[in-house]
Amino acid sequence: MTPLEMLRQMLRARAYEARVAALQAQGPFPMTCSSQGQEASAVGVVAALRPEDRILTNHRSAAHLIARGADPARILAEVMGKATGYCQGKSGSLHISVAELGVVLTSTIVGGELSMAPGVALARKMGHEPGITVCFFGDGAACEGIFHESLNLATVWQLPILYVCENNQWQAFVRRQETMLTEHVSAWGAGYGLPCQTVDGNDVQTVRDAARHAVDTIRASGKPYLLETLTYRQRGHYSGDTEAHITAQERAPWLARDPIQRQISRLLGEGTLTEQVLSELQDAVHAEIDAAVRQAHSAPYPAPDALCTDVYA
Amino acid sequence: MTTMTAHEALYRALSEEMQRDARVMLMGEGVATLHRDLVEAFGAERVRNTPLSEAIVAGCAVGAAASGLRPVVDMLYAPFLTYAMDAIVNSAGKLRYMSGGQFAFPMVVLANTGAGWGVGAQHSHNLEAWFVHSPGLKVVMPSTPADFYGLLKSAIRDDNPVVFLNDMTLLHQPGDLTDEAEAGLVPIGRAAVRRPGSDVTLVSYAKTVHTCLVAAHTLAQQGIQAEVLDLRSLKPLDMGTVLASVRRTGRLVVVHEAGPLCSVGAEVAAQVAERVFDALKAPVRRLSSPDVPTPASHPLEQAFVPQAAQIVQTVQELLGVPAEAQLSTS
Numbered sequence: 328m329t330p331l332e333m334l335r336q337m338l339r340a341r342a343y344e345a346r347v348a349a350l351q352a353q354g355p356f357p358m359t360c361s362s363q364g365q366e367a368s369a370v371g372v373v374a375a376l377r378p379e380d381r382i383l384t385n386h387r388s389a390a391h392l393i394a395r396g397a398d399p400a401r402i403l404a405e406v407m408g409k410a411t412g413y414c415q416g417k418s419g420s421l422h423i424s425v426a427e428l429g430v431v432l433t434s435t436i437v438g439g440e441l442s443m444a445p446g447v448a449l450a451r452k453m454g455h456e457p458g459i460t461v462c463f464f465g466d467g468a469a470c471e472g473i474f475h476e477s478l479n480l481a482t483v484w485q486l487p488i489l490y491v492c493e494n495n496q497w498q499a500f501v502r503r504q505e506t507m508l509t510e511h512v513s514a515w516g517a518g519y520g521l522p523c524q525t526v527d528g529n530d531v532q533t534v535r536d537a538a539r540h541a542v543d544t545i546r547a548s549g550k551p552y553l554l555e556t557l558t559y560r561q562r563g564h565y566s567g568d569t570e571a572h573i574t575a576q577e578r579a580p581w582l583a584r585d586p587i588q589r590q591i592s593r594l595l596g597e598g599t600l601t602e603q604v605l606s607e608l609q610d611a612v613h614a615e616i617d618a619a620v621r622q623a624h625s626a627p628y629p630a631p632d633a634l635c636t637d638v639y640a
Numbered sequence: 641m642t643t644m645t646a647h648e649a650l651y652r653a654l655s656e657e658m659q660r661d662a663r664v665m666l667m668g669e670g671v672a673t674l675h676r677d678l679v680e681a682f683g684a685e686r687v688r689n690t691p692l693s694e695a696i697v698a699g700c701a702v703g704a705a706a707s708g709l710r711p712v713v714d715m716l717y718a719p720f721l722t723y724a725m726d727a728i729v730n731s732a733g734k735l736r737y738m739s740g741g742q743f744a745f746p747m748v749v750l751a752n753t754g755a756g757w758g759v760g761a762q763h764s765h766n767l768e769a770w771f772v773h774s775p776g777l778k779v780v781m782p783s784t785p786a787d788f789y790g791l792l793k794s795a796i797r798d799d800n801p802v803v804f805l806n807d808m809t810l811l812h813q814p815g816d817l818t819d820e821a822e823a824g825l826v827p828i829g830r831a832a833v834r835r836p837g838s839d840v841t842l843v844s845y846a847k848t849v850h851t852c853l854v855a856a857h858t859l860a861q862q863g864i865q866a867e868v869l870d871l872r873s874l875k876p877l878d879m880g881t882v883l884a885s886v887r888r889t890g891r892l893v894v895v896h897e898a899g900p901l902c903s904v905g906a907e908v909a910a911q912v913a914e915r916v917f918d919a920l921k922a923p924v925r926r927l928s929s930p931d932v933p934t935p936a937s938h939p940l941e942q943a944f945v946p947q948a949a950q951i952v953q954t955v956q957e958l959l960g961v962p963a964e965a966q967l968s969t970s
Contacts, residue, residue, distance in 0.1 A: 415740030446703020476696035637741035
């Protein structure tokens, strides 16, 4: 992805989340966990991947899905419980998988993705299939025991996994500083003997470069790597979160480092983006989301007999 | 026919399925150490020792199953499954449905359970009802070497997650197996009639099937013919066989070692009451362990498990045999 394309993908994710938030503010609409503020981490990592790579993600997944090429109309349909959603309305917002894009086994159990990633990587390694497995999780999941078991197994078994810790400073309703004495999750990872790097997760080009290095390292060595992206959850734990516990002093420096504004400023400064092009980009992105909302609204709900289908293979 | 123990039958089934299908693999604490023959036959990639990390071992199996392998994980003892519940219940059991059918989880979770070894409640706890209650899983608990063999083969070939519980006291009991591998397959979801009878139906699984057979023998001496059903598969549950039997006998005693509350026996009793109430000549009775942790002390452990004498007495009560005429079975 070019720097401009990465900006476009971040704008799409932002427009999607902004529209969902607006719909939630208007009236009854299903809850979501917004990825707003974390777009650079998602887009920067996904930009470093190949089609054959696999992604495991979590409840805060919209930016991952959109960066990977998922159709916002089908994501929205899933959130709204419609039959045209990626999971036929049986997931809702919290565990959307899109197998056709290599986004597999999404779990909203914090750490669930860490639990399944080694098996995905092992099966692909034993099957001599190309591609690495990327596992997105947060600093909250790093406090689960499964994080430690997963990293240990992946290093012992030499599994080609890119662990991406999106350290967004909050673990549901608790500040990271209350739950971990280390500032960086990468310090924990280092103890398991895999290469670890912490980067500015709000700079998409920094993330993309670090992810490329990590992915190249994994492809060459066949071993796991931990990339920690320092970022910020701009919209609370979930859509019903009043965020009354978050101070303006805490929020201000992170908003000043908003990943999208930073990339816009960079590209405008470099002359690779003009206000005119930016305006056109914004219009196109919002038009896409407008169309997605219309499509999702008019999509049918699942037929009643879907209640009992796909329980067993 | 070949005579072998249930433990030997399990590993014969596993070895044959690994030979038959290169996607089948075994993971668990000590499996490569204790089964060198499997390592030699199938390689270290497919027979893997694991750390003592039940959660990630089960999670790894789930991820691998969804990605083209057919893992069998040996979790050692059923209480250790509590560490692995997220992977088994939330992932293997739910993610097919939650993804709209995008994934399948062909995997087998092996665990030992059951009183009789004096190892206490953290190695011996009959958790089968937990898994029966969890959507998307299958649960089997065999009682004979032939069923250990045939059900494991079916479980490995099944495209769904199967929790395969081994009653420890049965593992070293010998039994006959057919030499025809394919003929030895036992379908998941079908109960077995271990002894036909017309006066009362005894429904059980795992070690208490044998207790029921002992009781049925004693009852026969008194002219009471007990039909003994071995559920074998707890999910899906073969209620068709149970209901047909109860329609004929009009009496039901459910016997298992697991505790009574929300148990498989409770489910069988409830379904019989709902569906063939009119055929019942007496109330349904349940015999189980009490709602306590499995004790380690041998006499307490014996008191924990339903005994043949209790079954005989319960059946005699159902049939209205006068107390003075009841056989002493102690």
